Amino acid sequence: MHIPDGLLDGKTLATTAAASAAGLSWALRRVRTGLQDKQVPLLGVIAAFIFAAQMINFPVWGGTSGHLIGGVLAAVALGPASAVIVMTTVLVVQALLFGDGGVLALGANVLNMGILAPLVGYWAYRLLGRSRVALFLAAWASILVSALAASLQLAWSGLIGLGVVLPPMLVWHALIGVGEGVITLAVVRYLEQTKVILPGEVRS
């Protein structure tokens, strides 16, 4: 769901960049006080894994594909603030090194996939009771939240009407979100079985 350059207008680019900068600065402050040194290697490896997993597009239906975003995976493994750092790192590398997602649109992409997906998804995971079903639903919902935000940004830019773009965006990403849920469940289960994280643990 990486928005390329050329689709968003100036006010949307500026607003999303400012919102992302605020979210990132919150996450950095939070990580400064909350991240334990022993969590640093896991943070790096989760970032590398999410980058790699994002390369693997899986077909969903009718000639459309999707890939993991990984916001909820990162948030459950590391905590929401560290997840924002991890996701932002992945998105910056993708945009600057590989031209995946626009450079001016980086603020919007960080906001949608790097901040909203992990934070709203993690909040949903806790609200729903930290069960396996909660994890699946939270991962699925995080994709819909990103799709909703991207649709609002495209519409606010005057590119297309919200009523036109939102329904297909939500339908396609509801399908892609099933993959997000399945992969998130599998990886979190592995991390729990190997005691990297404790089941149902809440991380700051």
Next chain:
Amino acid sequence: MKNRAILFLGLAAVLLAGLLSPLASSYPDGLERVGEDLGFIDRAVVLFSSPVPDYTWPGLPASLSGPAAGVLGVAVTLIVALSVAKLQGRSRSG
């Protein structure tokens, strides 16, 4: 067991990016599909020529350019994420 699991996750990243990435679906993703159907994806422009455009290492044969780009991306992401996390820790103790 914990450290081994973290190592395995790193290995999985290298394997996904270096071996499995050529098997990834080349269908448009959700946003691209909607953009094609509604006709706005043509408005996309490339403003910045990235060093490894579209996960294709320039000058390498097709079978190698994707995996090489993937492994490069895994390495760069790992280094950047570790550096940011370590710098944050340093600013805490300093």
